[in-house]
Amino acid sequence: xxxxxxxxxxxxxxxxxxxxxxxxxxxxxxxxxxxxxxxxxxxxxxxxxxxxxxxxxxxxxxxxxxxxxxxxxxxxxxxxxxxxxxxxxxxxxxxxxxxxxxxxxxxxxxxxxxxxxxxxxxxxxxxxxxxxxxxxxxxxxxxxxxxxxxxxxxxxxxxxxxxxxxxxxxxxxxxxxxxxxxxxxxxxxxxxxxxxxxxxxxxxxxxxxxxxxxxxxxxxxxxxxxxxxxxxxxxxxxxxxxxxxxxxxxxxxxxxxxxxxxxxxxxxxxxxxxxxxxxxxxxxxxxxxxxxxxxxxxxxxxxxxxxxxxxxxxxxxxxxxxxxxxxxxxxxxxx
Amino acid sequence: xxxxxxxxxxxxxxxxxxxxxxxxxxxxxxxxxxxxxxxxxxxxxxxxxxxxxxxxxxxxxxxxxxxxxxxxxxxxxxxxxxxxxxxxxxxxxxxxxxxxxxxxxxxxxxxxxxxxxxxxxxxxxxxxxxxxxxxxxxxxxxxxxxxxxxxxxxxxxxxxxxxxxxxxxxxxxxxxxxxxxxxxxxxxxxxxxxxxxxxxxxxxxxxxxxxxxxxxxxxxxxxxxxxxxxxxxxxxxxxxxxxxxxxxxxxxxxxxxxxxxxxxxxxxxxxxxxxxxxxxxxxxxxxxxxxxxxxxxxxxxxxxxxxxxxxxxxxxxxxxxxxxxxxxxxxxxxxxxxxxxxxxxxxxxxxxxxxxxxxxxxxxxxxxxxxxxxxxxxxxxxxxxxxxxxxxxxxxxxxxxxxxxxxxxxxxxxxxxxxxxxxxxxxxxxxxxxxxxxxxxxxxxxxxxxxxxxxxxxxxxxxx
Numbered sequence: 001x002x003x004x005x006x007x008x009x010x011x012x013x014x015x016x017x018x019x020x021x022x023x024x025x026x027x028x029x030x031x032x033x034x035x036x037x038x039x040x041x042x043x044x045x046x047x048x049x050x051x052x053x054x055x056x057x058x059x060x061x062x063x064x065x066x067x068x069x070x071x072x073x074x075x076x077x078x079x080x081x082x083x084x085x086x087x088x089x090x091x092x093x094x095x096x097x098x099x100x101x102x103x104x105x106x107x108x109x110x111x112x113x114x115x116x117x118x119x120x121x122x123x124x125x126x127x128x129x130x131x132x133x134x135x136x137x138x139x140x141x142x143x144x145x146x147x148x149x150x151x152x153x154x155x156x157x158x159x160x161x162x163x164x165x166x167x168x169x170x171x172x173x174x175x176x177x178x179x180x181x182x183x184x185x186x187x188x189x190x191x192x193x194x195x196x197x198x199x200x201x202x203x204x205x206x207x208x209x210x211x212x213x214x215x216x217x218x219x220x221x222x223x224x225x226x227x228x229x230x231x232x233x234x235x236x237x238x239x240x241x242x243x244x245x246x247x248x249x250x251x252x253x254x255x256x257x258x259x260x261x262x263x264x265x266x267x268x269x270x271x272x273x274x275x276x277x278x279x280x281x282x283x284x285x286x287x288x289x290x291x292x293x294x295x296x297x298x299x300x301x302x303x304x305x306x307x308x309x310x311x312x313x314x315x316x317x318x319x320x321x322x323x324x325x326x327x328x329x330x331x332x333x334x335x
Numbered sequence: 336x337x338x339x340x341x342x343x344x345x346x347x348x349x350x351x352x353x354x355x356x357x358x359x360x361x362x363x364x365x366x367x368x369x370x371x372x373x374x375x376x377x378x379x380x381x382x383x384x385x386x387x388x389x390x391x392x393x394x395x396x397x398x399x400x401x402x403x404x405x406x407x408x409x410x411x412x413x414x415x416x417x418x419x420x421x422x423x424x425x426x427x428x429x430x431x432x433x434x435x436x437x438x439x440x441x442x443x444x445x446x447x448x449x450x451x452x453x454x455x456x457x458x459x460x461x462x463x464x465x466x467x468x469x470x471x472x473x474x475x476x477x478x479x480x481x482x483x484x485x486x487x488x489x490x491x492x493x494x495x496x497x498x499x500x501x502x503x504x505x506x507x508x509x510x511x512x513x514x515x516x517x518x519x520x521x522x523x524x525x526x527x528x529x530x531x532x533x534x535x536x537x538x539x540x541x542x543x544x545x546x547x548x549x550x551x552x553x554x555x556x557x558x559x560x561x562x563x564x565x566x567x568x569x570x571x572x573x574x575x576x577x578x579x580x581x582x583x584x585x586x587x588x589x590x591x592x593x594x595x596x597x598x599x600x601x602x603x604x605x606x607x608x609x610x611x612x613x614x615x616x617x618x619x620x621x622x623x624x625x626x627x628x629x630x631x632x633x634x635x636x637x638x639x640x641x642x643x644x645x646x647x648x649x650x651x652x653x654x655x656x657x658x659x660x661x662x663x664x665x666x667x668x669x670x671x672x673x674x675x676x677x678x679x680x681x682x683x684x685x686x687x688x689x690x691x692x693x694x695x696x697x698x699x700x701x702x703x704x705x706x707x708x709x710x711x712x713x714x715x716x717x718x719x720x721x722x723x724x725x726x727x728x729x730x731x732x733x734x735x736x737x738x739x740x741x742x743x744x745x746x747x748x749x750x751x752x753x754x755x756x757x758x759x760x761x762x763x764x765x766x767x768x769x770x771x772x773x774x775x776x777x778x779x780x781x782x783x784x785x786x787x788x789x790x791x792x793x794x795x796x797x798x799x
Binding site: 070 | 450
């Protein structure tokens with residue numbers, strides 16, 4: 001099908017792909033930042049310093065993927081942007097407040113006088129939690145095409161609780177990768193705690209999405225597509241079970257400390273594929289297709305040139321930044 | 336109140352809060368690059384100390400700029416959905432290029448700049464600092480292109496649905512007001528930073544918490560201010576002439592010219608009265624405005640009576656005078672300061688009054704920057720894109736109560752954050768060598784907390 005498309009039809013799909021990529025990278029990267037933030041309330045002051053040091057050099061660049069995502073939505077799909085952000089007015093504002101608190105508390109908590117440090121710690125934890133919960137609520141509302149009614153609110157609420165659990169699991173896996181000894185052992189316990197609600201949430205979304213949206217139901221539960229699609233849920237399940245299995249063997253988890261993080265990313269990637277399949281070709285499910293929502297081809301062309309040139313460069317220096325801070329966390333000092 | 340006025344207040348609030356931090360970080364990063372370069376070249380520890388202390392200020396400022404900037408990127412969609420639908424073909428790529436060429440650059444190298452000094456070579460570290468500074472300036476470039484284009488649009492065509500299309504990107508990017516606005520804003524940033532540097536250093540000398548870095552910083556601040564302020568006045572003047580040409584109604588409002596006149600006076604003070612369309616209690620220099628703006632004694636200035644749509648007079652009239660007044664104050668203080676520091680080598684011996692004035696003016700750049708932005712942005716009203724699209728055409732359909740709710744929320748958070756920022760900067764100036772971690776049982780700072788709780792001398796255990 002894609003081979004018979006004109007350029008006018010293809011380029012909005014490319015941008016939908018870029019948008020999905022930006023948001024996926026955001027979820028993985030800021031997901032672990034926010035997860036580490038939410039886990040801080042379970043840590044000692046010493047551990048808190050280490051945890052912050054593990055995300056310190058990255059959180060800013062990680063958050064930029066959200067700006068790219070919203071920028072792409074705004075610039076490539078202005079009509080969808082108006083519907084999506086119009087419907088999510090309040091949760092967007094609350095998420096932003098959460099991100100503001102998290103971002104500034106990061107600096108204030110060590111620069112303020114001691115009497116105020118505890119307050120900024122709470123702001124950091126609360127901000128991380130609020131931002132994660134609101135992102136979940138927004139995802140829940142978006143998947144149902146902003147349908148009104150108690151069932152849909154309950155569905156959004158369930159996802160609003162699931163996303164923080166997912167981020168907590170990501171954060172714990174990140175800490176397993178970046179820390180040592182006591183904190184690493186604690187992170188393994190935290191990951192085990194976060195695993196069941198995350199899996200529960202994922203199952204719920206998978207079952208509920210076809211149920212709240214007839215469009216999605218038709219896409220999935222028809223032969224022969226169902227057979228072709230089975231690898232997606234199967235791979236997700238395999239990754240999650242493998243993750244749980246690794247967590248139950250602390251020695252393996254410590255030796256292959258990168259494995260839990262890789263497995264959770266794998267599970268999320270599968271989830272994104274599933275979601276993308278459910279949504280295609282809609283920008284707003286049941287209401288507006290990608291093509292109806294897109295900007296003019298000439299504007300997209302200009303943007304695409306910039307994206308093609310800069311995104312590989314962005315990848316290169318972002319990887320360089322991660323590489324500079326590779327290995328286990330050391331104390332952060334300015335200089 | 337309706338969603339339009341609430342959205343305008345909210346946007347103005349978010350913008351005002353946001354611009355405080357880029358107006359520092361754009362120039363501060365170049366200053367940090369300078370400090371670092373001095374350290375690399377001279378290997379004098381005091382320059383490294385200056386870099387270390389001001390990097391902390393930069394980290395805090397940058398974080399506030401980033402989080403308030405994210406709010407901005409969402410505001411377009413939440414409060415002005417029609418804007419992107421109408422001018423998305425122009426604004427979209429400009430914003431997209433800002434994210435792709437600037438945001439990632441500065442954010443990725445920021446980590447290395449702040450915390451990477453013992454992980455990369457001195458050269459790579461210097462490069463990272465340069466990239467962050469370069470990124471912030473590129474970011475200013477793109478966003479000011481868009482802002483200037485909204486003031487003086489060109490290089491577009493309008494289709495039957497009222498949607499704008501680009502006919503020439505070169506014309507869009509280098510629109511008539513862009514070069515002036517860009518130079519004016521970047522210079523404003525350097526001046527804001529100059530007064531921040533000298534203000535905090537003066538405070539440190541007064542509080543006797545200064546160290547070997549303080550004289551470098553104080554000198555850098557005062558000399559930067561003294562050199563740049565005349566340049567800024569010149570750029571501002573040229574920007575004004577450019578505005579007169581492209582947006583004469585803005586100038587008419589600034590100068591309080593209600594009716595077209597030849598040989599218009601320069602009003603030093605007045606109370607513009609919108610009902611009688613006159614200026615009450617005017618103190619004026621005859622023919623002054625005509626002379627400055629048209630360079631002729633009897634030059635004609637168009638009055639507001641000639642425009643069907645024009646901005647409100649009062650905020651422009653006073654905003655402009657605040658900006659110019661602050662500029663004059665900056666000139667006076669920085670030149671006197673420069674005169675004193677050239678003659679006085681030991682900066683601890685500077686007159687107390689000068690030090691007190693400098694610390695009182697620590698954040699004076701913010702006042703001038705905000706006043707200037709209010710003049711130029713309120714001066715664009717009622718248009719969102721000058722002469723083409725009105726603000727009221729693109730506003731959200733969100734219920735006013737929702738906008739009022741978020742507006743209140745933002746206002747509370749911003750008030751808390753600005754007070755925290757100013758307080759923490761002051762605290763940092765008074766404790767320049769405090770360690771950057773939460774107190775733990777193992778660290779000396781925990782002892783200080785205990786001491787504080789049991790009412791023993793509170794500062795004995797803190798840092799050094």
